[in-house]
Amino acid sequence: SQQGEEDPQALSIQEGENATMNCSYKTSINNLQWYRQNSGRGLVHLILIRSNEREKHSGRLRVTLDTSKKSSSLLITASRAADTASYFCATLRGANNLFFGTGTRLTVIP
Amino acid sequence: DAGITQSPRYKITETGRQVTLMCHQTWSHSYMFWYRQDLGHGLRLIYYSAAADITDKGEVPDGYVVSRSKTENFPLTLESATRSQTSVYFCASRQEGRETQYFGPGTRLLVL
Numbered sequence: 001s002q003q004g005e006e007d008p009q010a011l012s013i014q015e016g017e018n019a020t021m022n023c024s025y026k027t028s029i030n031n032l033q034w035y036r037q038n039s040g041r042g043l044v045h046l047i048l049i050r051s052n053e054r055e056k057h058s059g060r061l062r063v064t065l066d067t068s069k070k071s072s073s074l075l076i077t078a079s080r081a082a083d084t085a086s087y088f089c090a091t092l093r094g095a096n097n098l099f100f101g102t103g104t105r106l107t108v109i110p
Numbered sequence: 111d112a113g114i115t116q117s118p119r120y121k122i123t124e125t126g127r128q129v130t131l132m133c134h135q136t137w138s139h140s141y142m143f144w145y146r147q148d149l150g151h152g153l154r155l156i157y158y159s160a161a162a163d164i165t166d167k168g169e170v171p172d173g174y175v176v177s178r179s180k181t182e183n184f185p186l187t188l189e190s191a192t193r194s195q196t197s198v199y200f201c202a203s204r205q206e207g208r209e210t211q212y213f214g215p216g217t218r219l220l221v222l
Contacts, residue, residue, distance in 0.1 A: 031209060033209070033210070035213075040216075041215060041216070042200055042202075042213035042214050042215045042216055043153070043200070043202075043211075043213040044213070045210045045211065045212070048209055048210065088152060088153070090153075092209065096141065096143075096158050096160070096166075097155060097168065097169070098143075098155065098211065099155075099169075100145075100152040100153040100154075101152050102150060102151065102152040103152060
């Protein structure tokens with residue numbers, strides 16, 4: 001069973017708009033990570049936020065974490081067509097078990 | 111620098127056959143992982159390895175066997191393939207003490 005669930009399952013926006021994806025999880029975590037997967041490719045790590053952090057930035061990415069609600073959000077600002085991909089949250093339980101959600105499929109329309 | 115590679119990229123096999131998926135990484139990462147990706151399930155961990163000759167089960171290990179005789183290689187074997195093992199398989203690796211995993215391009219396996 002998944003540890004994380006993303007919402008929405010699919011999102012379509014115009015280039016230049018912001019995209020927000022949400023992730024909910026069920027148990028205590030050490031950290032939460034976001035990955036991107038382009039069609040037919042492997043996953044690429046985007047950003048990691050630790051359980052004692054509330055917000056983190058990396059370029060056009062902003063991640064928040066609310067451990068009381070067991071939820072996280074990924075914001076991509078000023079989206080580009082190249083951001084079209086599936087985005088997954090993953091939670092680390094223990095030292096090695098990384099549990100992935102089912103992903104949000106983002107389409108950015110030029 | 112090749113990074114992490116998987117072979118074959120595509121494989122069609124029949125029920126009951128043995129098939130081995132290969133994973134090779136050039137970073138000397140101590141940890142390696144095998145995941146399967148299915149619609150509606152995201153990625154699920156099959157097996158992982160902390161070092162050569164050290165392996166452990168993940169979330170969905172049944173029907174799979176792994177070995178790790180060399181740090182750089184982590185083959186995944188389906189001893190008797192079943193249709194339910196039709197999936198996309200991803201290998202990943204990470205450094206000791208780091209939390210980011212690096213993924214290979216995947217192997218698409220179809221079991222007829």
